Amino acid sequence: MATAAKTPTKAKAAAKTAAKEAPSKSVKAKKPVMGTRTIQVDELSRVEGEGALFVRVKDGVIKECHFKIVEPPRFFEAFLKGRSYLEVPDITARICGICPMAYLMGAQQAMEDALGITITQPIRDLRRIMYCGEWIESHVLHAAMLHAPDFLGLDDALQLAATNKAVVEKALRLKKLGNDLLEVIGGGRAIHPINTRVGGFYKVPTKKALRGMMDELKWGIEASIDLAKLFGTFTFPDFEYDYHCVALHHPDHYAIVEGDVISNRGIHIPVREFHQVFQESHVSYSTALHGSSRGDNEPYLAGPNARYNLNYKQLTKLAKQTAKEIGLGEVVNNPFKSILVRMVETVYACEEALRLIKAYEEPDVAFVEGRPRASEGFGMTEAPRGVCYHSYKLDSEGRVLKAVISSPTAQNQPQIERDLYGVVERSLDLDDEALKQRCELTIRNYDPCISCSAHFLNLTMVRE
Amino acid sequence: MTEAAKKKVVKAAPKAAKAPVAAKLARAKPKVAVWKFASCDGCQLSLLACEDELLDVVGEIEIAYFLEATTAKIDGPYDISLVEGSITTEHDLHRLRKIRQESKMLITIGACATAGGIQALKNFAKVDDYIRAVYDHPEFIKTLPTSTPIKDHVPVDFELRGCPINKAELLEAISALLNKRTPNIAHTSQCIECKKKGTVCLMVAKGVPCLGPVTHAGCGNLCPSTNRGCFGCFGPSESANGPALAKQLEKLGMTKREIRDFFRSYNAHAAAFRKTSEMYDV
Numbered sequence: 001m002a003t004a005a006k007t008p009t010k011a012k013a014a015a016k017t018a019a020k021e022a023p024s025k026s027v028k029a030k031k032p033v034m035g036t037r038t039i040q041v042d043e044l045s046r047v048e049g050e051g052a053l054f055v056r057v058k059d060g061v062i063k064e065c066h067f068k069i070v071e072p073p074r075f076f077e078a079f080l081k082g083r084s085y086l087e088v089p090d091i092t093a094r095i096c097g098i099c100p101m102a103y104l105m106g107a108q109q110a111m112e113d114a115l116g117i118t119i120t121q122p123i124r125d126l127r128r129i130m131y132c133g134e135w136i137e138s139h140v141l142h143a144a145m146l147h148a149p150d151f152l153g154l155d156d157a158l159q160l161a162a163t164n165k166a167v168v169e170k171a172l173r174l175k176k177l178g179n180d181l182l183e184v185i186g187g188g189r190a191i192h193p194i195n196t197r198v199g200g201f202y203k204v205p206t207k208k209a210l211r212g213m214m215d216e217l218k219w220g221i222e223a224s225i226d227l228a229k230l231f232g233t234f235t236f237p238d239f240e241y242d243y244h245c246v247a248l249h250h251p252d253h254y255a256i257v258e259g260d261v262i263s264n265r266g267i268h269i270p271v272r273e274f275h276q277v278f279q280e281s282h283v284s285y286s287t288a289l290h291g292s293s294r295g296d297n298e299p300y301l302a303g304p305n306a307r308y309n310l311n312y313k314q315l316t317k318l319a320k321q322t323a324k325e326i327g328l329g330e331v332v333n334n335p336f337k338s339i340l341v342r343m344v345e346t347v348y349a350c351e352e353a354l355r356l357i358k359a360y361e362e363p364d365v366a367f368v369e370g371r372p373r374a375s376e377g378f379g380m381t382e383a384p385r386g387v388c389y390h391s392y393k394l395d396s397e398g399r400v401l402k403a404v405i406s407s408p409t410a411q412n413q414p415q416i417e418r419d420l421y422g423v424v425e426r427s428l429d430l431d432d433e434a435l436k437q438r439c440e441l442t443i444r445n446y447d448p449c450i451s452c453s454a455h456f457l458n459l460t461m462v463r464e
Numbered sequence: 465m466t467e468a469a470k471k472k473v474v475k476a477a478p479k480a481a482k483a484p485v486a487a488k489l490a491r492a493k494p495k496v497a498v499w500k501f502a503s504c505d506g507c508q509l510s511l512l513a514c515e516d517e518l519l520d521v522v523g524e525i526e527i528a529y530f531l532e533a534t535t536a537k538i539d540g541p542y543d544i545s546l547v548e549g550s551i552t553t554e555h556d557l558h559r560l561r562k563i564r565q566e567s568k569m570l571i572t573i574g575a576c577a578t579a580g581g582i583q584a585l586k587n588f589a590k591v592d593d594y595i596r597a598v599y600d601h602p603e604f605i606k607t608l609p610t611s612t613p614i615k616d617h618v619p620v621d622f623e624l625r626g627c628p629i630n631k632a633e634l635l636e637a638i639s640a641l642l643n644k645r646t647p648n649i650a651h652t653s654q655c656i657e658c659k660k661k662g663t664v665c666l667m668v669a670k671g672v673p674c675l676g677p678v679t680h681a682g683c684g685n686l687c688p689s690t691n692r693g694c695f696g697c698f699g700p701s702e703s704a705n706g707p708a709l710a711k712q713l714e715k716l717g718m719t720k721r722e723i724r725d726f727f728r729s730y731n732a733h734a735a736a737f738r739k740t741s742e743m744y745d746v
Contacts, residue, residue: 072502072552073607079585083725090695094582094730097506097628141512145533156534158522168519176515187690189683190513191506191628192697195690202692366691 035059041436051448053439055424065421067413067443080403085111085372085394086198092390092405093192096449098141100192101134101182102383103405105257106390111198113272114377114394115370122363123200124257125356126185129210130193131256131381132353133181136220137190138384139304139342139349140178142447144171144227147339150441151234167230170223174346177213177220181353184209200367210357217357220350225322228343232326237438239423240333243415244298245306246278248382254314254348255307256382262310263300272378274389280406291411299414302386303446304341305332319348335419335445342384342447372398383408385447409448416446494543494642497529499563501549501556502583502611506628507574508532508548514631521635524642540566544641550576550583550611557608557617564618571637572614575627579699580733582627584611587733613733622647625680627697627730633682650681653701654694657685666693673713673726678704678736699731706740720744 037057056064076095080088088111092103105127112119144167145157154160161168179190185205186193195202246267250259261277262268269277279294293300308315308323312330315323323344332341372394379390386408393402423442427435498508512533514521528538545567551557564570572578580587587610614620622641624633633649640647650656654676658665666672666688674693680701687694700706706727713723724744727737 072556074502074552074583074611075586079582079589084722087725087729091582091729094504094506094627097504097509100504100506145512149535155536156527158519158527158534159536161519165519172515172518175513179513179515187692188686189628189630191509194686194692197692202687203690 037432041440051443053420053443055420055439057424057428060428062421062424065417065424067416067420069409069413077403077405080392080400083400085114085392085398085400088392088400088403089196089198090192090194095405095407097191098138098449099134099383099385099388101131102381102388102408103390104193104196105131105381106379106388106405107392108196108198109258109379109381110377110390110392111379111394112368112370112377113379114375114392115198115373115398116375117199117368117370119200119368120363120365122204122361123367125360126201126205127196128257129353129356129360130182130185130196132349132356133178133185133190135178135256135349135384136224136346136353137175137178137182138447139346140171140175140224140227142384142444143231143339143342143346144168144175147444147447148231148234150437150444151231151236151339167227171227174220174223174227177216177350180216181213184213197367199369200365202366204362204366207360207362210360214354214357217350217354221318221347221354224343224346224350225318228322228326228340228347231339231343234339236334236336237423237427237441238334239336239419239426241335241419241422243301243306243309243333244293245309246300246302246387246411247307247310248380248387249311254311254352256352258381261380261387264310270378271380271389272391274378274380275391275404275406278406278411280410291406292414299418300411301415302408302411303338304345304384305335305338306386307382308332308341308344315344315348316351318351319344322347336441338445338447372396383449385409385449386412407449409446412446412448416443416448419445493524493526495528495538495541496525496544496546496638497540497542497563497567498527498532498546499529499548499559500531501547501560501577501614502552503549503574503576503581505532505548507576507624507626508546510573510629510631510634511546514635517635521638525638542567543569544638545570546573547571547577547614548573550581550613551617552583552608552611553606554608555606560614560617569621569641570614570618571622571624571641572620573624573634574629575625575697575699575730576611577614578623578625578734579731580611580613582730582732584733585728586611588728611733624649625682625698630682630684632684651702652681653677653704654679654681654683654685654688654698657681657683658688661685661689663688666691667712667716671716673716673718675709675726678706678709678740695729696727696737697730699734700736704736706736707743710740710744721746 041053052068054066080091089104089107092107093100095103149156149160157168182190182193187195245264248255248259249262260268260270261274267277277294278291280291292298309331326340328340374396376393380387388408389406391404392400395401419442420439423438427438430438500508527534528542545563547570551560575581622637624637637647663685667674672693675696676688676694678700679694679696680698682698710723724741727741731737
């Protein structure tokens with residue numbers, strides 16, 4: 001069942017039909033180089049986790065193009081079996097140190113769904129503020145510290161700090177703002193926060209503590225607009241793809257923590273039906289499962305660009321205005337511009353957290369209790385890098401019988417390979433080093449979280 | 465401690481780095497490498513999460529290898545290697561041995577590297593069952609039957625606990641080792657953190673199950689001060705008496721299975737927790 005292990009011919013055909021090739025400004029197409037060419041990156045840097053890339057080209061034709069996840073498997077779905085529903089969110093948080101919220105809250109939602117718990121509006125709001133914190137912290141880490149150096153030809157943000165310290169300091173302060181939101185509500189730490197639980201929180205944060213974040217959030221709105229404008233001056237490779245975008249959608253606001261699953265190809269389903277429409281399969285070269293849609297076994301896109309394309313209308317006026325000023329339309333199909341979309345979402349997240357904090361009143365009840373029962377529950381949130389799905393079957397004591405978790409990077413892995421295929425095809429006239437860098441940049445567009453998906457990257461390029 | 469650690473780092477970073485002397489100092493910068501094995505990346509992220517101190521810290525050291533943050537790589541030997549994650553594959557074991565050979569000082573950061581991590585739960589099960597539970601094609605997966613801490617395979621010079629580590633402790637450890645002194649890291653139990661902070665004992669006053677009496681201090685008293693019993697993410701304290709606490713948990717009405725699972729989480733493979741959980745195997 002090699003649903004996602006795209007055969008080169010299939011990928012090629014799809015890339016040709018789907019990708020709109022824009023005229024290349026800097027490089028003229030040359031005759032294909034005859035012979036074998038291999039591009040291999042065995043340790044991909046500036047990504048979260050361990051991955052590798054292997055590309056083999058024969059007589060100018062791409063024969064193999066794999067984005068491999070080599071992170072050692074950790075078997076979360078297996079050892080969750082038999083654990084109490086109350087323990088699950090804290091355990092799944094350990095799947096990822098960058099986006100623990102996606103695992104805490106996805107699992108909490110699923111358990112609440114299973115037990116029939118309805119959480120209160122203040123708990124909902126506190127979760128959304130925390131998640132805004134995670135978007136800010138994760139987006140700024142990726143955009144400014146990990147992705148921006150690619151566009152500047154630098155090894156890392158520290159080299160950027162040597163020439164433009166103010167920018168790095170601004171990014172660090174903004175990232176800290178995200179972490180501070182997580183700490184204030186999460187019980188004192190941003191990585192694996194301890195204050196969240198099934199049904200709500202152990203202790204509600206005080207109005208005073210949250211109001212203490214307001215000035216910094218006001219600064220954060222301005223700072224994220226500044227960074228967005230700076231990144232807007234970068235040169236982006238010409239590449240567009242007709243993506244099948246998949247994201248959460250909520251009628252009331254730009255979806256983060258809750259909503260239905262929608263796509264730009266007419267899908268609109270509740271979260272519980274997600275795996276009836278999308279699937280994961282296991283390929284030989286990866287410890288992550290590959291996601292695809294069941295109907296056509298084709299890849300789909302999750303993450304900032306998918307969210308932006310589907311829910312643009314629900315962004316704030318200021319976020320839309322920032323997008324316009326940095327040259328983004330209402331639809332972004334250039335994956336390299338995800339860095340800009342992340343900053344637009346950061347503007348939004350700062351504004352949204354500020355709005356919710358202004359309206360915050362301490363609730364009387366920190367959490368809503370539930371009674372265990374034999375049941376099944378589903379949860380999904382928008383991790384910074386895309387939708388993260390959870391489903392659990394529980395026994396009558398609330399112990400896990402079956403756990404299924406789909407991380408955003410596993411879902412995106414086949415689409416990453418499609419993008420790579422298209423990018424390599426258009427860039428064969430680059431020398432190996434430049435092509436390798438272009439490939440790495442293509443992968444970083446996705447802010448891949450490899451620890452999550454293996455439950456990232458080595459590039460191997462073979463030119464024959 | 466954050467403040468203290470911050471001061472030390474700042475103190476260790478004299479702004480003398482202007483004149484020709486600076487060039488000499490720059491050459492003398494210790495080479496620090498950050499390595500990852502099976503883990504969630506949260507502990508190495510803690511270094512990037514030191515937003516206020518990061519530029520000062522990297523001003524004092526040479527980042528020789530830190531894949532998550534930089535493409536630049538400098539060959540060993542390294543003065544300090546920070547190691548995150550546990551050993552779960554044969555390949556990683558070979559990699560670890562090579563890293564040890566190239567490192568003057570090796571510090572494990574976090575519960576995975578120090579105690580095997582949450583993935584050490586597989587040490588209590590048959591690994592083939594685990595592979596089959598997650599993957600359609602078990603034949604594609606190469607993994608050791610256990611998840612083990614770094615110290616089980618190579619000598620370790622210093623351990624930082626926690627799931628995740630406390631970034632203030634990380635800064636203290638780096639700054640102490642750079643200044644050739646012993647890191648000032650607490651060796652007591654979480655109970656002492658409650659006493660220091662004036663947190664009312666959750667177990668005595670409210671009957672909330674808490675691993676505080678047997679758990680290593682260092683988190684900053686997070687859970688108890690948030691009305692939550694400690695769940696042991698810093699692993700066993702030096703003189704942990706698991707069975708005695710387990711008796712107390714029985715009195716609070718916890719079932720055998722609940723007690724076993726309470727001790728069997730993020731530091732399940734650490735001896736004191738492992739032995740207690742095995743006493744309650746049902």
